[in-house]
Every structure is written in structure tokens, then in C-alpha cells.
Amino acid sequence: MSQLAGATKQAKTAQGVSVEFKNVNHSFLHGNRPVRVLNDFNLRIEPSEFVSIVGPSGCGKTTALGMVGNLLKPRAGSVEIDGKPIRTGSNEAAFLFARDALLPWRRVRSNVELGMEVRGVPADERKVRAEEWLRKVRLHEFAESDVLHLSQGMRQRVAIARTLVQNPKVLLMDEPFAALDAQTRAIQQEEFTGLWEAERPTVIFVTHDLEEAILLSDRVILMASRPGRMVVDMKIDLERPRRQEMRRDSDVFKNYFHEMSDRLRQEVDLAEERLREENKNS
Numbered sequence: 304m305s306q307l308a309g310a311t312k313q314a315k316t317a318q319g320v321s322v323e324f325k326n327v328n329h330s331f332l333h334g335n336r337p338v339r340v341l342n343d344f345n346l347r348i349e350p351s352e353f354v355s356i357v358g359p360s361g362c363g364k365t366t367a368l369g370m371v372g373n374l375l376k377p378r379a380g381s382v383e384i385d386g387k388p389i390r391t392g393s394n395e396a397a398f399l400f401a402r403d404a405l406l407p408w409r410r411v412r413s414n415v416e417l418g419m420e421v422r423g424v425p426a427d428e429r430k431v432r433a434e435e436w437l438r439k440v441r442l443h444e445f446a447e448s449d450v451l452h453l454s455q456g457m458r459q460r461v462a463i464a465r466t467l468v469q470n471p472k473v474l475l476m477d478e479p480f481a482a483l484d485a486q487t488r489a490i491q492q493e494e495f496t497g498l499w500e501a502e503r504p505t506v507i508f509v510t511h512d513l514e515e516a517i518l519l520s521d522r523v524i525l526m527a528s529r530p531g532r533m534v535v536d537m538k539i540d541l542e543r544p545r546r547q548e549m550r551r552d553s554d555v556f557k558n559y560f561h562e563m564s565d566r567l568r569q570e571v572d573l574a575e576e577r578l579r580e581e582n583k584n585s
């Protein structure tokens with residue numbers, strides 16, 4: 304009981320922190336030719352803000368997320384979490400991907416415990432916290448099940464539990480619902496935002512789906528490619544909790560969509576053209 308109270312208290316204290324890209328420039332070598340991926344990329348995300356990034360394939364969305372998650376360093380400029388440069392071994396940010404990356408030889412609960420295990424959380428505390436989160440994602444009855452027996456939507460909920468159980472201050476989501484069918488995806492979007500509203504970590508959410516971005520976010524960033532840069536920064540003033548019906552019933556929602564969809568299509572076409580040019584010149 305006291306352990307559970309402790310775990311609950313810990314979850315309640317989870318607080319988002321700011322994330323800031325300051326004059327970030329980055330390039331990758333394609334053969335021996337440097338290709339500029341991010342150009343003077345400046346973006347400040349406020350503590351507990353839910354920000355989506357949308358843009359053509361190859362514009363640098365995953366690269367930008369990787370910098371916040373300390374998977375790669377910008378060649379120039381800096382990325383700060385909570386006003387401080389990211390340190391080696393810093394664990395403020397956690398990832399959630401489209402592929403749930405569950406370990407098939409571990410049971411459901413043991414998968415949820417994985418991140419805590421890596422961070423050295425004692426076994427009894429791990430168990431209590433994992434069970435608490437499995438309840439939140441409605442999978443407590445499957446705690447000892449084999450992950451291979453779960454549906455894709457259930458697997459993704461295990462992955463969500465595994466990530467959120469670590470109380471990340473920043474959540475980095477790279478097309479997390481892309482592998483799900485439309486119905487499951489709609490359910491996951493609503494359930495996930497419910498969980499997020501209770502904990503409020505800062506979220507950077509990458510998606511190709513503009514409607515999804517508007518429905519979930521406080522702010523939508525639209526990027527152009529070659530080099531990756533921000534072209535639209537739109538605050539989304541829709542009440543919470545967000546509901547799927549808003550796509551259909553809310554004029555405010557539709558206006559945001561119309562304002563951004565033409566620009567997105569235009570940038571996707573331009574990106575393809577630039578790739579064609581690059582291909583010709585390589």
C-alpha cells in the first residue's frame with residue numbers, strides 16, 4: 304500500500320520542462336557530399352506543451368527528435384532541455400515509436416519494467432509501478448501474458464505504459480500510431496491524450512497526419528525540406544479534452560486544417576522536386 308502510494312505520488316509530480324532548439328544547423332554526408340538537413344532551426348517548446356511537427360518525408364523531423372533524445376548532436380547550435388544543454392546519460396526524455404519494439408521473450412509486465420530495470424529501480428517498486436500503469440492502459444489482466452498474443456493496439460498500449468511509467472519530463476513520439484488501423488488509431492489518440500492530460504510531460508509528436516496533429520496538439524509546426532526549416536507555427540485553440548468528433552463538428556478544427564493543408568501539400572511537392580534534382584546531380 305505504502306509502495307503504491309509512493310509510486311502514485313511519483314507519477315503525480317511528473318512535470319514537463321522546456322525544450323529549445325537554438326540556431327541548430329545539421330548536415331549528413333551522402334557519399335562525400337554534405338546534405339544540409341536542418342537550417343537555422345529555432346524552436347522553443349514550453350513546459351508541458353504538446354507540440355506536433357508535420358512535414359514532408361526527409362525534412363529532418365526524426366533528426367530533430369534524435370537531438371532532444373541525445374541520439375545525435377547538432378553540428379552547430381544547441382538543444383536545451385529545461386534551459387540546460389543535454390548531458391550524456393541525461394534521462395529526461397523518452398521515446399515512443401511507430402514500431403512498439405517490445406521484447407518478444409518477455410511477458411507484458413516485464414516489458415513495462417524494462418526502462419526502470421535499465422535505470423536500476425528496485426524490483427518491488429518496478430512491479431508496483433508497472434501494475435499501476437497496466438491498469439491505466441487497461442491491460443492489467445494481461446500482465447503475465449506473452450506479448451505475441453496481443454493485438455497491435457494492445458502492444459502499443461504496453462509500449463505507452465513502458466514509456467510513461469518512467470515519468471519522462473519530455474516525451475518524444477515519432478509517428479507512434481502510424482502502424483495502427485484507423486479505428487484503433489482513433490481510440491489510441493483519445494486514450495493517449497487522456498493519459499497525457501493527467502501527467503503533462505512536454506510532448507514533441509511527429510506525424511504525417513495533419514488532422515492527428517491538430518486534434519492532439521497545443522501547437523503545430525509545419526516544416527519544409529532541403530534544408531529542413533519551420534514554415535508555419537500555429538497555436539491550436541481547441542478546448543480539452545479533445546474528441547474525435549471535433550474533426551467533423553468543429554469549424555475551428557476545420558479552419559486550422561484548411562489553413563495548413565494546402566501549405567503542407569505544396570511543401571511535399573517541393574520536397575519531391577528537390578529530391579529529383581539531387582538525384583540528377585549525384
Ligand SMILES: Nc1ncnc2c1ncn2[C@@H]1O[C@H](COP(=O)(O)OP(=O)(O)OP(=O)(O)O)[C@@H](O)[C@H]1O
Nearest residue numbers: 331332333340358359360361362363364365366367
Ligand atoms: N544517419 C544518417 N546518415 C545520412 N543521412 C541521414 C541519416 N539520418 C537521416 N539522414 C538524411 O537526413 C534527411 C532527414 O532525415 P529524417 O529521418 O530526419 O527525416 P524525416 O523528416 O524524419 O522523414 P520521414 O518523414 O520519412 O520519417 C533525409 O534526407 C535522410 O536521408
Ligand SMILES: [Mg+2]
Nearest residue numbers: 364365366477
Ligand atoms: Mg522520420
